Amino acid sequence: IKEPIISLLSLTLPTESLYIRISRPCFLSPNRKLKISSFYSVFFHFFSQHFSALAMASNNGDVKLIGAWASPYVMRPRIALNVKSVEYEFLQEQFGSKSELLLKSNPVHKKIPVLLHNGKPICESSIIVEYIDEVWSSGPSILPSDPYDRAVARFWAAYLDEKWFPNVRGAAAASSEEAKNAAVDQLKEGMALLEGAYVEISKGKDFFGGEKIGFIDIAFGSMLAWLRALQVMLGGVKLLDEEKTPGLCKWAAKFSADPAVKDVLPETEKIIEFAKLLVAKIKAAAASS
Amino acid sequence: MASNNGDVKLIGAWASPYVMRPRIALNVKSVEYEFLQEQFGSKSELLLKSNPVHKKIPVLLHNGKPICESSIIVEYIDEVWSSGPSILPSDPYDRAVARFWAAYLDEKNVRGAAAASSEEAKNAAVDQLKEGMALLEGAYVEISKGKDFFGGEKIGFIDIAFGSMLAWLRALQVMLGGVKLLDEEKTPGLCKWAAKFSADPAVKDVLPETEKIIEFAKLLVAKIKAAAASS
Numbered sequence: 002i003k004e005p006i007i008s009l010l011s012l013t014l015p016t017e018s019l020y021i022r023i024s025r026p027c028f029l030s031p032n033r034k035l036k037i038s039s040f041y042s043v044f045f046h047f048f049s050q051h052f053s054a055l056a057m058a059s060n061n062g063d064v065k066l067i068g069a070w071a072s073p074y075v076m077r078p079r080i081a082l083n084v085k086s087v088e089y090e091f092l093q094e095q096f097g098s099k100s101e102l103l104l105k106s107n108p109v110h111k112k113i114p115v116l117l118h119n120g121k122p123i124c125e126s127s128i129i130v131e132y133i134d135e136v137w138s139s140g141p142s143i144l145p146s147d148p149y150d151r152a153v154a155r156f157w158a159a160y161l162d163e164k165w166f167p168n169v170r171g172a173a174a175a176s177s178e179e180a181k182n183a184a185v186d187q188l189k190e191g192m193a194l195l196e197g198a199y200v201e202i203s204k205g206k207d208f209f210g211g212e213k214i215g216f217i218d219i220a221f222g223s224m225l226a227w228l229r230a231l232q233v234m235l236g237g238v239k240l241l242d243e244e245k246t247p248g249l250c251k252w253a254a255k256f257s258a259d260p261a262v263k264d265v266l267p268e269t270e271k272i273i274e275f276a277k278l279l280v281a282k283i284k285a286a287a288a289s290s
Numbered sequence: 291m292a293s294n295n296g297d298v299k300l301i302g303a304w305a306s307p308y309v310m311r312p313r314i315a316l317n318v319k320s321v322e323y324e325f326l327q328e329q330f331g332s333k334s335e336l337l338l339k340s341n342p343v344h345k346k347i348p349v350l351l352h353n354g355k356p357i358c359e360s361s362i363i364v365e366y367i368d369e370v371w372s373s374g375p376s377i378l379p380s381d382p383y384d385r386a387v388a389r390f391w392a393a394y395l396d397e398k399n400v401r402g403a404a405a406a407s408s409e410e411a412k413n414a415a416v417d418q419l420k421e422g423m424a425l426l427e428g429a430y431v432e433i434s435k436g437k438d439f440f441g442g443e444k445i446g447f448i449d450i451a452f453g454s455m456l457a458w459l460r461a462l463q464v465m466l467g468g469v470k471l472l473d474e475e476k477t478p479g480l481c482k483w484a485a486k487f488s489a490d491p492a493v494k495d496v497l498p499e500t501e502k503i504i505e506f507a508k509l510l511v512a513k514i515k516a517a518a519a520s521s
Contacts, residue, residue, distance in 0.1 A: 151366070151369065155359070168389045
């Protein structure tokens with residue numbers, strides 16, 4: 002009698018609950034009562050598995066991200082949510098227009114990304130990543146635990162946003178050869194700085210965050226598709242340079258292959274196509290102003 | 291007690307609102323520190339060594355290790371001296387809101403209006419500032435929830451980020467011939483808040499008098515214009 006019941010259980014329930022079922026002490030007499038109690042146990046376990054799955058989803062709350070696939074700033078919270086294994090609804094904006102929801106959720110800047118957690122908006126990519134790290138604190142940590150290391154992580158994320166990425170856009174959209182070269186020179190200086198930071202902060206491990214990706218990895222790695230695209234678009238300029246930035250070259254490959262990253266970072270060709278659209282838009286806006 | 295806090299130095303200058311932020315934060319935590327003031331117009335060896343990337347003040351040196359960028363320094367102070375009064379809120383959403391407004395303040399700064407060369411540029415800058423003040427008034431009302439400060443009963447992250455700018459704000463109002471940025475009619479909440487913030491024990495020895503900033507601003511504007519003329 003036991004065998005068919007156990008095999009029935011193994012068909013309907015995950016292995017974990019099957020183990021629990023078998024190990025649960027049975028106070029009833031072996032034959033008839035076991036059959037009936039097992040039926041109800043199957044029913045209860047099946048129901049409770051579904052219930053706990055629902056409970057898990059509602060534990061995370063309602064999570065939506067307003068963004069666009071090509072934006073490196075949007076890639077940051079996407080990677081962070083993946084690190085925490087949090088499911089979310091990705092609401093993509095149409096290129097060239099801003100949705101009502103975006104304007105309502107981020108009236109001050111009207112920019113993506115915006116995270117909506119249980120309807121409440123969180124804006125600015127680095128702020129969103131810190132929020133994700135703090136809310137889903139049981140998942141792998143994104144920021145380091147030591148206050149000094151946290152300050153260093155925040156420093157480099159701010160550097161990338163204030164100094165480094167504006168040069169990427171500048172180099173892509175530069176109208177003169179001179180402006181382009183100036184932007185590229187600044188980018189190369191930045192890459193040298195970041196190589197130094199990587200060597201110092203990773204301490205021989207794969208990532209800025211050590212054994213696993215962390216705050217700086219996400220802030221910088223989210224830019225890799227654009228970085229690679231820029232190298233192509235500028236006729237083979239080497240920003241990731243095996244000779245000058247060997248650490249970052251290895252890091253970039255490892256980061257791109259990380260499970261939390263690989264479905265988020267677009268292919269270089271797709272960014273090149275998109276960049277052409279964007280450059281045209283920027284130039285048109287400059288011409289008309 | 292001093293050795294429990296470690297060796298704490300702050301590289302900065304009395305007139306810089308960004309430097310005022312960590313000074314206020316250290317006061318909130320009752321942490322004594324050595325204030326190493328830069329000479330106006332030049333950068334010390336220590337500054338260049340401690341902040342080689344940006345070469346800017348403030349820089350906090352804690353047991354010799356440098357921490358740069360004012361908001362990052364304030365967060366560091368809050369995390370290291372965690373037994374003192376909290377500067378950031380405890381709730382993650384409130385923390386995100388606090389960081390949002392500090393970042394907003396840093397992006398839209400006051401210098402544009404002070405150093406504007408044309409009347410047109412000046413008026414444009416003032417209009418933007420007034421829009422910003424309206425936004426901040428709304429944020430204040432929403433976040434303070436009837437209490438004195440953005441941080442509630444006591445000053446917090448947004449108070450420090452914004453309040454550090456008050457001396458410059460007041461100076462600008464005078465230098466622009468009485469323009470009202472803190473406006474009793476349009477920003478009544480912020481007017482009350484500004485008075486309370488300025489009187490806070492952690493703040494009152496840090497925020498300079500308006501007249502001193504006006505004097506200093508004249509020096510700074512001359513320097514900016516000279517740099518623009520020679521570039």
